[in-house]
Amino acid sequence: MHSTLSDVFISHPIHIPLSNLPDFTSLRHLPDSYTWTPKDDLLFSASSSDESLPFIDLSDPHVATRVGHACTTWGAFQITNHGVPSRLLDDIEFLTGSLFQLPVNRKLKAARREDGISGYGVARIASFFNKQMWSEGFTVIGSPLDDFHKLWPRQHLKYCKIIQEYEEHMQKLAAKLMWLALGALGVEEKDIEWAGPISDFQGAQAAIQLNHYPICPEPDRAMGLAAHTDSTLLTILYQNNTAGLQIFRDDVGWITVPPVPGSLVVNVGDLLHILTNGIFPSVLHRARVNHLRSRFSMAYLWGPPSDLMISPLPKLVDPLHSPLYPSLTWKQYLATKATHFNQSLSFIRNYLSSDQIS
């Protein structure tokens, strides 16, 4: 039977009591439960380098080479001239701001259920850390109608329309980026059957993750969203005009991705890393907070149909480059991630068949 992404979370519930949600505005000092040290996350070091993430104009004649190079060296890049209307970016930012500005008791009406994925709550990755993160989130998967009706009984349709339009643009952009990135490796449309008859990846599945990082009294000791890679093929992220996103490269350390109005950040996710047999790294990233301004980010998490087998593309495998990963579905990968978190890729690397992975 065809299953949806939500099914994965029914079998892998997370237990984060909603009482853990803080009243961010009333805290003058960071409580111990929000104070991070390197002991809480080995990666809790300050950013160091002045290197910067590639910034790519999608109308550049050499765009495929640039995208391919950015994916290979960083697993991430920023884009401009991407075709998403700036009015729509304003709309989604407005929606996000309006949502998190609601009183806590209203937001809790649309709280994510323990075995669910949609709705309001703390970051799913919270269960892997001893300390709490200075953020709140809202996940949209499928129709937001029911949840939005609980949040905005009289205005929900207006907000549903923004989500629908945003998804349509993001889906098209994700497909375009996918072909640019894979095209740079010599992968052609005929090499990916599931992209469909007109190669537009109509069968893809996606979620939208809205994040809010409130003003923080002691930002140097707090963490907005701890270091992770995304379990997607690609993630397209829009951030408001407040810095906070940082990405990690082994030879560089942490660098901040400055917000550039109207531009979008693209991350290679774990599944594209698998598909390219490790040629593209999935980028480790996190969000820091600050004491002056609230920060919002809106992530479009894009992946394949959840029951489709994903494996290193035959074109990228040869006697010198044997497949590094077994075939597995997005659903299976998410189940692995729910247990092994940032060790998931190295965990599945040890298996030849997904039947062995539990």
Ligand SMILES: O=C(O)CCC(=O)C(=O)O
């Ligand atoms: O807020 C950000 O910049 C990062 C958000 C993120 O990584 C995510 O939602 O997966």
Ligand SMILES: [Fe+2]
């Ligand atoms: Fe992320």
